[in-house]
Amino acid sequence: MSEFLGYERSDGSIGIRNNVVIVSTAPYANDTVTRAADIVENTVPITHPLGRCQTKPDVFQTYRTLLGYATHPNTYGAVVVAHAGEIVDGDELAADTAETGRPSESVNIHEEKGVMNGLKATVDAAQKMVRDASEQRRVPSNMSNLTFGINCATSDTTSGLCQHKATAGAVWRLIDEHDGRGVFAETPEFFGGEQELAERAINDEVKEKILDRVEWWDERLQATGYDVRGAQPTPDNMDGGLTTIEEKSLGALVKSGSGPIQGMVDYAEQIPNESGMYIMDSPGHGAESVTGIGASGAHFMIISTGQGHTLSNAVMPTIKITGNPGSAKRVPEETDVDVSEALVGDQSIDWATNQLWDEISAIIDGKLTMSEALGESQFAIHRIGPST
Amino acid sequence: MADQLIEVVESADNVATALRDIEAGETVTVLVDEAERTIEMHDDVEFGHKLALEPLSAGETVTKYGTSIGDASTAIEAGEWVHVHNVESNYGRGDLADQNQSQAVQE
Numbered sequence: 138m139s140e141f142l143g144y145e146r147s148d149g150s151i152g153i154r155n156n157v158v159i160v161s162t163a164p165y166a167n168d169t170v171t172r173a174a175d176i177v178e179n180t181v182p183i184t185h186p187l188g189r190c191q192t193k194p195d196v197f198q199t200y201r202t203l204l205g206y207a208t209h210p211n212t213y214g215a216v217v218v219a220h221a222g223e224i225v226d227g228d229e230l231a232a233d234t235a236e237t238g239r240p241s242e243s244v245n246i247h248e249e250k251g252v253m254n255g256l257k258a259t260v261d262a263a264q265k266m267v268r269d270a271s272e273q274r275r276v277p278s279n280m281s282n283l284t285f286g287i288n289c290a291t292s293d294t295t296s297g298l299c300q301h302k303a304t305a306g307a308v309w310r311l312i313d314e315h316d317g318r319g320v321f322a323e324t325p326e327f328f329g330g331e332q333e334l335a336e337r338a339i340n341d342e343v344k345e346k347i348l349d350r351v352e353w354w355d356e357r358l359q360a361t362g363y364d365v366r367g368a369q370p371t372p373d374n375m376d377g378g379l380t381t382i383e384e385k386s387l388g389a390l391v392k393s394g395s396g397p398i399q400g401m402v403d404y405a406e407q408i409p410n411e412s413g414m415y416i417m418d419s420p421g422h423g424a425e426s427v428t429g430i431g432a433s434g435a436h437f438m439i440i441s442t443g444q445g446h447t448l449s450n451a452v453m454p455t456i457k458i459t460g461n462p463g464s465a466k467r468v469p470e471e472t473d474v475d476v477s478e479a480l481v482g483d484q485s486i487d488w489a490t491n492q493l494w495d496e497i498s499a500i501i502d503g504k505l506t507m508s509e510a511l512g513e514s515q516f517a518i519h520r521i522g523p524s525t
Numbered sequence: 526m527a528d529q530l531i532e533v534v535e536s537a538d539n540v541a542t543a544l545r546d547i548e549a550g551e552t553v554t555v556l557v558d559e560a561e562r563t564i565e566m567h568d569d570v571e572f573g574h575k576l577a578l579e580p581l582s583a584g585e586t587v588t589k590y591g592t593s594i595g596d597a598s599t600a601i602e603a604g605e606w607v608h609v610h611n612v613e614s615n616y617g618r619g620d621l622a623d624q625n626q627s628q629a630v631q632e
Contacts, residue, residue: 294542294573297590298532328616329592358617365617366609378542378573380587380607381614384594443573463572481530481544 139315142275142502143282147238150210151282153436153501155273156181156452157266158215159259160203162227163188165220169244169252173216173259179267181451185518188225194521196224202405202518205432207234207241209452210282213270214240216262218255221247240266275503281316283501284408286435286453288427289323289389292370293377293443297388299460299480299489304441305394306490307497308414312396316412320402320435321393322419322426325354325369329383330390337398339413346401350418369421377443377461392441404519405432423448424517427455437501439493445471449508449515456506458493473507527556533578535591540575540607542589547576553604568606575607587612 143151160183161170167184174182183206187199207215207230215234219227231243242262246255285308289296311317327334331351338344358365369382379385399413405428408415417433419426423446427438431453438455440448445468449455459465462477474496476489500506508514530544536558547553547570554563557578570576575589581601586593598613605611 294575295544298534298542298544325617329594330590333592355616359619359622362619362622364614364620366614369617375609378571378575378608380575380609380612381595382616383592383614384589387590387592387594461573 139280140277141280141283141498143278144211144213144273145276145278146210148208150434151278152209152211152213153283153503154211154452154454155213155270156209156211157263157270158183158206158209158212158452159263160207160215160217160230161185161188162203162217162219162225162230163223165189166218166246166255169246169255169259170218172256173218173263176260177263177267179270180263183451183516185516187518187520189223190524191224191520192522192525198404198521199518200225200230202428202432203230204233205405205407205434206452207231208237208239209431210434210436211452212239213273214266216242216244216259216266218244218259219246221245240269242266280311281412283311283315283437284318284320284435285311285497286427286430286433286438287319287321287392288423288430288438288440288448289326289392289421290423290440290442290446290448290457291373291377291444292379292385292388293374293461294379294384294388295377295459295461295477295480296441296443297391299486300441300443300458300476301388301392302486303460303476303479303489303493304392304439304458306486307439307493309394309396310490310494312412312414318408318412318415319393320408320415320417320430320433322417322430323389323421324350324416324418325358325382326386326389326421327351328355328369329381329386334390334393334398337395339397339399343398343400347398347416350401354420373444402433404429408433408435420519422517422519424515425519427453428515428517429519437497439497447471447508447513447515449506449513451514451516454500454506455508456493456496456500457508460489470511471507527554527561531555531576533557534589537591538588539578539581540587540589540594541578543570543572543574543576546570546572564604567602567604570606577601577603577605577607579603
């Protein structure tokens with residue numbers, strides 16, 4: 138397969154979904170966004186506690202993340218809702234979205250003279266946008282346009298032995314056979330495996346960045362004055378048999394395979410167009426890393442889980458794969474692909490990779506994932522410094 | 526015959542992962558570097574948890590995936606359950622950094 142059915146955007150990107158997003162720029166616009174999304178069918182609300190009283194590094198990161206969703210390949214158009222005059226500026230966000238050729242509207246609750254008028258303006262804009270979006274049709278598109286994200290979720294010792302291998306197999310099939318891209322994140326989950334990972338970098342610049350970021354995260358954690366255990370590995374990781382962050386990391390890195398690392402981007406920074414495997418710098422906090430990978434432009438996310446997990450994203454479909462037979466039985470509604478027969482039965486990792494690939498192929502053409510069908514998603518922007 | 530449900534990732538590893546519940550007192554056979562090794566189980570080890578393939582002294586490196594996953598915090602017998610009660614990490618150790626700092630202040 139070298140083609141899939143996607144939505145063409147005027148900036149050249151191709152989506153596997155056709156979302157209208159309603160984006161809040163600050164906590165004080167969150168309710169308006171949530172209420173508008175309740176009223177207008179087929180809209181995705183994007184709300185968060187940030188965008189105000191933040192210092193510049195966080196302002197850039199918040200802005201870059203929100204813009205990443207407003208201009209995501211899977212996004213048809215965006216309605217941006219601001220409360221008043223915030224440092225993350227709603228008009229600027231709507232204008233930058235329009236630059237990519239996507240429909241965009243900006244609503245300011247203060248300028249509309251209150252929340253009722255603000256809600257009316259948001260609903261009016263979103264209603265028109267979803268009707269326009271519904272007229273767009275999928276067209277055959279080349280798979281080289283696609284980026285697959287990869288993330289762990291409640292890892293256990295089965296992760297590195299089974300499901301991460303199938304995940305690596307599927308992502309490298311996209312890269313090697315279809316000239317696509319892969320991206321993984323969670324820098325503190327490189328601890329203990331960072332030297333081997335850095336050796337896979339295509340040049341010294343990428344190698345140094347990997348090692349620098351791992352050192353930065355370790356120093357930052359040490360600065361707390363506490364043992365990181367409990368935060369990494371988490372209590373559920375430990376229940377699943379993972380003892381230290383090193384063991385968790387060595388397992389986690391299995392999902393990246395063994396091929397070359399093309400580059401390392403900052404949190405929510407766009408993945409370059411060249412085919413290959415990339416890293417996005419992020420914490421191991423799943424909701425934050427997946428939110429960042431979505432903002433970086435990944436079309437689709439493989440969540441490779443040990444104990445089972447709800448982790449998902451509203452704009453970028455997330456498939457859940459597990460090789461833990463207990464988890465597949467315990468949370469079937471959160472398991473898209475059960476490959477436990479490759480861990481405790483007679484099946485091979487190649488079989489597991491094919492199971493995953495077949496399901497991915499259906500989903501990128503429009504089949505709903507388990508979490509999409511349940512309407513489940515989380516959104517959490519990683520913050521760097523304090524609020525002020 | 527070696528137990529297919531006890532997995533050793535690399536031949537350099539001194540721990541294995543149980544892919545079934547193992548009971549104390551069982552004699553298990555594992556495959557390490559294509560050679561079978563018999564181990565008397567010292568503890569119960571649940572699915573997904575680890576057992577020691579050989580005796581480890583306190584401070585010795587615990588190896589899985591052919592790489593360190595931390596140090597033994599106490600002596601460990603072959604067949605013993607290996608987990609947070611007897612292994613310590615070497616990353617994110619702000620508690621130790623703090624200790625070193627207070628030692629430096631005392632000195």
